Amino acid sequence: MFAINDIECIKEIDRMDMGGEWNYGDVSELIMHRVHSYPAKFPSFIASKSFDYAQREGVDVKAVADIFCGCGTVALEARVHRKDFWGCDINPVATLIAKVKSSSYNAKRFEDYYNSIISCYNNSEPPKESGYKYANDRIKYWYTEKSFNDLTKIKQSIIAVVPAGKYRNAFLCIFSSILKNTSKWLTKSIKPQIDSQKKPVDAKEVFKRQTEKFVCAIKELNNTVYDSNVIIENGNFLMLNKYPEVDLIITSPPYVTSYEYADLHQLSTLWLDYTSDYRTLRQGTIGSAYNTELINVDDELLNDIAKKIIDNLKKTDIQPSKLKSISRYYLDMQKSIEKCSGMLRNGGMAIFVIGDTEYKGVQINNSHHLIEALLRSGFTDIKVTKRKISNKLLTPYRDEKGRFSTDKTKKEIYHDELIISGRK
Numbered sequence: 001m002f003a004i005n006d007i008e009c010i011k012e013i014d015r016m017d018m019g020g021e022w023n024y025g026d027v028s029e030l031i032m033h034r035v036h037s038y039p040a041k042f043p044s045f046i047a048s049k050s051f052d053y054a055q056r057e058g059v060d061v062k063a064v065a066d067i068f069c070g071c072g073t074v075a076l077e078a079r080v081h082r083k084d085f086w087g088c089d090i091n092p093v094a095t096l097i098a099k100v101k102s103s104s105y106n107a108k109r110f111e112d113y114y115n116s117i118i119s120c121y122n123n124s125e126p127p128k129e130s131g132y133k134y135a136n137d138r139i140k141y142w143y144t145e146k147s148f149n150d151l152t153k154i155k156q157s158i159i160a161v162v163p164a165g166k167y168r169n170a171f172l173c174i175f176s177s178i179l180k181n182t183s184k185w186l187t188k189s190i191k192p193q194i195d196s197q198k199k200p201v202d203a204k205e206v207f208k209r210q211t212e213k214f215v216c217a218i219k220e221l222n223n224t225v226y227d228s229n230v231i232i233e234n235g236n237f238l239m240l241n242k243y244p245e246v247d248l249i250i251t252s253p254p255y256v257t258s259y260e261y262a263d264l265h266q267l268s269t270l271w272l273d274y275t276s277d278y279r280t281l282r283q284g285t286i287g288s289a290y291n292t293e294l295i296n297v298d299d300e301l302l303n304d305i306a307k308k309i310i311d312n313l314k315k316t317d318i319q320p321s322k323l324k325s326i327s328r329y330y331l332d333m334q335k336s337i338e339k340c341s342g343m344l345r346n347g348g349m350a351i352f353v354i355g356d357t358e359y360k361g362v363q364i365n366n367s368h369h370l371i372e373a374l375l376r377s378g379f380t381d382i383k384v385t386k387r388k389i390s391n392k393l394l395t396p397y398r399d400e401k402g403r404f405s406t407d408k409t410k411k412e413i414y415h416d417e418l419i420i421s422g423r424k
Contacts, residue, residue, distance in 0.1 A: 001383035001421070007304070007375060010368050013418065019385035022049060022419050030076065030224075031217035035210070036097045036177040038071035039190060039264055042252050042353050046419075047077035050250045050351045053421070057381075059349045063246040067237045067336060072098025074250045075230055082226045086244045088233040091281070092274045093176065093265040095234040100173040102230045103166045107218045110170070113162050114211050117171065120157040121204065127152050138278065139270050142183040143200075150203035151175075151182060155271065172272060174214055178206045179267040192263050238335055243343045252353040253336070256329045256364055297327045303376060305369045306330035309362065316360035330369055337373040344424040350379070355389075355417035367418045379422030389415050 002016055003009075025045025033044050054061050061083060066074040069087030075098050078085035085102070089095050131152060132145045139148065155175055162168040182203045186195040233240065254261070262269070266278035275281055299310060310327055340350050357364045367384070374382055 001385040001419075004371055004375070004382040004384060007372055010305070010371050013367065013371075013384050013386070016384065016386045019387055019419070022046065022385055022387040025049075030080070031213065031220050032076060032101050033073060035101065035214050035217055036071060036173055037180075038094070038097065039261075040252070040255070041071055041073060044073050044077055046353060047074045047250055048081070050248070051077070051081050051083070054248050054349050054351070057349065057421075057423075059247055059347065059423075061247045063244065064248045064250060065244065065246040065343060066251045067249065067340065068251050068253055069098050069232060070094050070252070072101045072232065075102040075232060078102075079226070079228050079230060080224055082228055083248075084229040086231045086233075086246065088235055088237050088240060090234070090236045091261055091265060092234050093268040093272070094261075095232050096169060096176070096272070097173055098232045100166070100170045102232070103170070104221070105167065105170065105218045107215055107222065110167065110211075110215055110218060113167055113171065114215075116161045117154070117157045118204075118208075120161050121153050124153055124157065136270055136276060138266065142185060142194075142267060144184075147182045147200045147203060151179070151271070154203060154207055170214065171211075174207065174210045176268040176272060177210050178203065179271055181206055183267060185267070190264065192266065237339065238332060243339065245345050246343055247345055247348045249340050249344065249348075249350040250353075251351075253333060253366075253370070254329075255355065255357060256326055256359075256366060297324055297331060299327055301334070302327065302330055303334060303369065303372045305365060305372050306334075309364060309369070312362045313360060316362060318360050333370065334373045334376075337370070337377045337379075341377045341379065341424055346424060348424050350374075350422050350424075352420045353417060354420065367420060370420060374420070374422045379424065381421075381423040383421050385419050386416055387419060389417055 001019065002013060004013075025043060025048070027045075029044050051061060051064075063084040063086070064074065064078045065085070066087040069075060069089045070091075071094055072087070075085050075087050079102055087098060089098065127149045132140065132148050135148060143151070155172075158168065158171045158175060162171055178201075182200045184194045184196070184198055184200065186193050187198065189195075231244075262278050262281035265281075269275050269278045269281055299307065302310065306327070309330075310323065313323055313326065344350060352370055354366050354370055356366055356368075371382060371384070
């Protein structure tokens with residue numbers, strides 16, 4: 001890993017070679033990590049290697065945190081490695097998945113619940129014709145009447161059969177995992193868009209397959225997971241009042257020019273009744289352009305690298321709202337780094353997984369900004385290594401519909417990222 005001693009060293013990381021240790025895992029990923037798709041999820045071996053790396057660097061790791069915990073990759077690995085865990089995420093779909101993945105279950109009880117759900121489904125009356133007519137307009141946009149009716153029966157059967165608690169949450173997570181396949185959402189596309197030629201899969205059949213996969217995950221984990229204390233909160237990290245003291249933070253911050261996460265998860269947020277208008281969940285999201293006109297952003301508080309990026313973007317045709325959202329992103333990240341310092345015990349370590357992007361022809365050096373924020377927040381022994389993003393090695397481009405592609409005429413996307421560590 002490349003050591004950073006001061007701000008002048010930051011520019012040297014652009015000339016770094018790929019670090020082999022962080023490119024691939026040593027063991028196959030647990031099935032539980034794959035029970036629900038999630039965009040921008042880093043591989044589980046990153047968390048596992050982070051534990052080993054911190055221990056080698058002299059950190060006695062007993063408690064771990066992830067301030068942008070997403071779907072709970074670090075949470076599950078913390079359980080496997082017998083570490084206590086605290087995490088938070090502003091996205092309610094993410095925290096549902098994270099809680100489900102990091103809980104323990106009895107496989108026989110889970111299968112019994114499934115059989116009861118299917119029995120309830122088979123014996124229930126078909127939804128009334130008016131159900132689809134008066135459904136949420138956005139749900140009707142994505143679903144045929146048949147898919148809507150089948151999904152409604154599955155959801156109602158889950159709630160009728162499974163008591164509130166971790167088992168019901170697990171089945172709702174499985175339900176959430178089938179929502180894209182049963183919709184008109186363009187397959188393998190990040191962008192929310194209709195595929196007019198798509199034939200939605202049968203909801204009952206895909207629910208069965210996902211449940212079978214989940215049961216396999218339970219049986220695998222019953223032989224490997226040990227008890228530890230796992231706490232996952234739904235909320236904006238910067239707005240929460242209480243934080244635990246931890247020895248290690250492992251996190252992957254949102255990207256400044258990424259898609260709106262509320263848009264990507266709109267099917268689940270609508271079906272699971274987190275909101276009747278998915279757009280409201282953009283509020284408070286770091287880097288969101290939503291409602292930026294109502295937010296005061298003082299560019300003078302930006303660190304030097306953020307100011308340079310903003311100045312370069314001002315020379316382009318960027319929309320004022322987008323420019324303001326980028327400034328807000330960098331300010332929020334600086335505040336997040338300061339709060340991370342406050343969470344860590346003396347001698348503790350923070351590890352960040354982040355990549356650089358490009359927007360309007362301007363290089364968006366997220367990693368440079370983060371390192372400067374670490375230095376200004378008092379972090380020491382900062383080290384950096386670069387890794388290849390394994391799932392993008394063969395498809396480093398994205399077409400106009402948001403799907404990964406090998407076509408070199410399409411937009412190239414980032415295919416490497418940096419692992420940045422710092423000590424308190």
